Amino acid sequence: MPCRCHVTRRDLLQWSALIAAAPLVACSDPDESAARATAAATTAGVDPRTVSPVNLELVTLTETSAVLTWYSGIPGTDDGTKRMLPKPADGQVSYGTSPSRLTKTAHDKGGLTPYHYVELTGLEPGQTYYYRAASAGKTAAPTALPLVNGNAAGTAAPVGADGPFVFTTPQPPAGRHLFSIALCNDLHLGETVAGLVGGTTIKGISQQPGLPKYPEIMLEGLVSEATARGANYLLAAGDISSEARTADVSRARTLLDRFGTYRQDYFVARGNHDRAHVGADYAACSPGEWQGNDCFRDDFFGASTPTYFSHDLHGLHVVGLDTYDKAGNGGDAGGMSPAQRSWLAADLKAHRDQPTIVFGHHPLVVNGTPFGGGPSSMLDATQATELLATYASTPGVFLHHAGHTHRNHRTVSAAAPGVVLQEVCAAKEYPGGFSLLRVHSGGYALNFYKSRTDLARQWSERSRQELSGLWPQFSLGAAVSDRNSVTTRDLSGLTPA
Known part of the structure; x- marks a missing residue:
């Protein structure tokens, strides 16, 4: 289930059938x-x-x-x-x-x-x-x-x-440990109500009065936990903000800076919530390429810099995609511009055999969900098919990290069987955390960790009541393997951090 502020009629019908028997969650004063x-x-x-x-x-x-x-x-x-x-x-x-x-x-x-x-x-x-x-x-x-x-x-x-x-317990990845990367997404700085579903009577969950804003609690907890777990780097795959207002984008940058130096220790990609917007709140930002004004681009990339990139970490090629490089209201399928698609094809070709991970907001495949998996849940279907075909002919690519669905889910597509497609749950709500990618010379492990500060655990448990209490059915991961896995892979060409 994507973004949840824009849903299809098909999604609404599926959710209504599931939730009809469940009591609606009320937004009431917790003390009262x-x-x-x-x-x-x-x-x-x-x-x-x-x-x-x-x-x-x-x-x-x-x-x-x-x-x-x-x-x-x-x-x-x-x-x-x-x-x-x-x-x-x-x-x-x-x-x-x-x-x-x-x-x-x-x-x-x-x-x-x-x-x-x-x-x-x-x-x-x-x-x-x-x-x-x-x-x-x-x-x-x-x-x-x-x-x-x-x-x-x-x-x-x-x-x-x-x-x-x-x-x-699994067997460990083969070879020596080289370095670790925290994979996260859907921080939603600026959001005040979690679990809203547009066009329905389903109520959201708000923070208890007197407590800090929950997106900030969860991001602070994530940075703290990722650091404690030994992450050398961090990749944030989109929806950094709730609606890309300057203050929210700036606050996200400030909290992420606690992990390290931007474009050196951590890297960020755009999500649909981070798109350019129209309105007085955005007037001071640079004009967007497709619409409105682009505050997210100003803060994280600069007005004249592409919002997609690649970077090498100890021999690992990391590709960051902008999967909302298009015009739109954020509620439709993701998409990449012709310029980005051309750049991506050339970049992957140039690094064909180099160990590579790709991260971007929208998944390429969405399956195994009881809440609908319509077009808005993923990248444009034609582009996703093309990208999977490119992966199949690019032996170096072994992992694609995405967010947007707010769930933990591991997929291996027959179209690119050598690539794990890993969806990571939202950082800002239950179960609330990140996946730690532990890179070894003979393979890698993916392990999901909840943020464990006191306030993070408190909000995570409160926000599990989204969707009338059905939210864990979707977001946690049906199996432990959806959030914890080990994969054999020859990564001996990489060097330790």
């Missing part, structure tokens, strides 16, 4: 809702000290570690988004290599919290593990993904109805 919910719970005889742990997810799975998250709330209450009121509690994961011997434990760090984040470390590659997560002595129930027939808590079905849950 909490008071009402607590009063209602007391009247109903619910003990507000009772804890219910839910939304267990195996977020990250590497060869030696796993990250598990869940939420604890007060059953029988409602915070105004059809979610239980948060209840701080302990968080513990018991695990082991036998379902009957969960002899090892790991805990939340930082004390009691409703927003649990536990990392298991020191795991063995290629080993099957069994685990239970618990708060207040109660087993955490996993996020249910019936619409996509998914498994949020493991790589195999659980042993029993309440676990233990199961995962198998």
